[in-house]
Amino acid sequence: MSDDITKISWTGKVFSKLFMRIFFKSVHGWKKRVPDNTRYFLETGIDGSCLEGAIQESEILDIKGVIILCHPFLKYGMHYFFKNNMDLQLLSQGFHVVSFNFKGFGSSTLKGHAYSDDVLSIGYLIQKNYPNLPIHLLGCSFGGFHLCHALMKDATPFASVVLDSVPCSVNAFFKTGILATAMKWASNSKLSQSVGIRPINHSLEKIGELPVLYLYGDMDKYISQLDIDNLKRKCKGLDFAQFSGCGHLEIYKKNKQCYIQIIVEYFTNNQSGRSIS
Numbered sequence: 001m002s003d004d005i006t007k008i009s010w011t012g013k014v015f016s017k018l019f020m021r022i023f024f025k026s027v028h029g030w031k032k033r034v035p036d037n038t039r040y041f042l043e044t045g046i047d048g049s050c051l052e053g054a055i056q057e058s059e060i061l062d063i064k065g066v067i068i069l070c071h072p073f074l075k076y077g078m079h080y081f082f083k084n085n086m087d088l089q090l091l092s093q094g095f096h097v098v099s100f101n102f103k104g105f106g107s108s109t110l111k112g113h114a115y116s117d118d119v120l121s122i123g124y125l126i127q128k129n130y131p132n133l134p135i136h137l138l139g140c141s142f143g144g145f146h147l148c149h150a151l152m153k154d155a156t157p158f159a160s161v162v163l164d165s166v167p168c169s170v171n172a173f174f175k176t177g178i179l180a181t182a183m184k185w186a187s188n189s190k191l192s193q194s195v196g197i198r199p200i201n202h203s204l205e206k207i208g209e210l211p212v213l214y215l216y217g218d219m220d221k222y223i224s225q226l227d228i229d230n231l232k233r234k235c236k237g238l239d240f241a242q243f244s245g246c247g248h249l250e251i252y253k254k255n256k257q258c259y260i261q262i263i264v265e266y267f268t269n270n271q272s273g274r275s276i277s
C-alpha cells in the first residue's frame with residue numbers, strides 16, 4: 001500500500017528530502033493541547049510515522065456515522081477545525097468526529113513521503129474502532145488533495161467524501177521560481193505517484209462509484225474554471241457545488257449553516273450500505 005522511500009530512485013530521494021525541508025519549514029514546531037471534549041490518541045501509521053489525533057463522540061442518540069477531518073496546510077494542523085468550531089457543528093448533527101495531524105504537523109512525526117498513507121492509517125484505525133458505522137471523509141485544501149490519492153490506494157473503508165477548496169494540481173501553489181520548476185517536473189514524472197503529487201484527477205478517475213462532492217469558491221485563486229471543466233470531463237461521477245463570492249477556504253467561513261447542511265445531507269444520503277448502530 002505505502003510507497004516506501006527505498007523504492008524511489010536516488011534522484012527521487014534527494015528531491016523528496018529537499019521538498020520536505022522547504023515545505024514544512026513554516027509549520028514545524030507549532031503544538032497545542034486538544035480540547036477537553038476530545039479523546040487524544042497516537043497511532044503508528046503505515047509508513048512508521050507516529051500520528052496524533054483526537055476523537056470526539058456525539059451525544060446524539062441516533063448516530064449517523066464517523067467523519068474524519070483532513071486539515072489544510074496551516075501551522076495549526078487539526079486545530080483548524082477546533083478553532084472554527086466545525087467539529088462542534090458536526091457533533092451536533094449526530095456524527096462522531098475524528099481529527100488528526102498529518103506527518104510533520106504538531107507532534108506527528110515525519111517518516112515516509114506519502115501523506116495519503118496518513119489518511120489510510122487513520123481510516124483503518126476508525127474502521128477497527130467503529131466497525132458498524134459508515135466512515136466519511138472531509139478534506140480541506142492540502143488535506144483533501146492527499147485524501148484523493150489515498151482513495152486510489154484503498155477506498156473500501158469509506159462511505160463518501162467531501163472535498164473543500166482542493167486544488168487540482170500542486171502547480172496551483174508553486175507558480176514561480178526554482179521550486180515551481182521542480183514541482184512542475186516532479187508532478188509529471190514517475191516520482192509523482194510515490195510522493196503523492198500527481199493532479200487529483202489521476203486518482204479520482206480510479207475510485208469507481210464512491211460518492212465524492214467537490215466544493216469550490218468562484219474566487220478561489222488556486223482553482224480555475226479550466227480546472228473545474230477538466231475535472232468534470234475526466235471524473236464524470238463527481239458531484240459539484242460552487243459558492244459565489246468565496247475565495248480559498250472561505251466557503252465555511254461565509255456560509256456556515258449552508259455548508260454544514262450540504263455536508264450532513266451528502267453524508268447521510270451516502271451510507272454505502274453499512275448498518276448503523
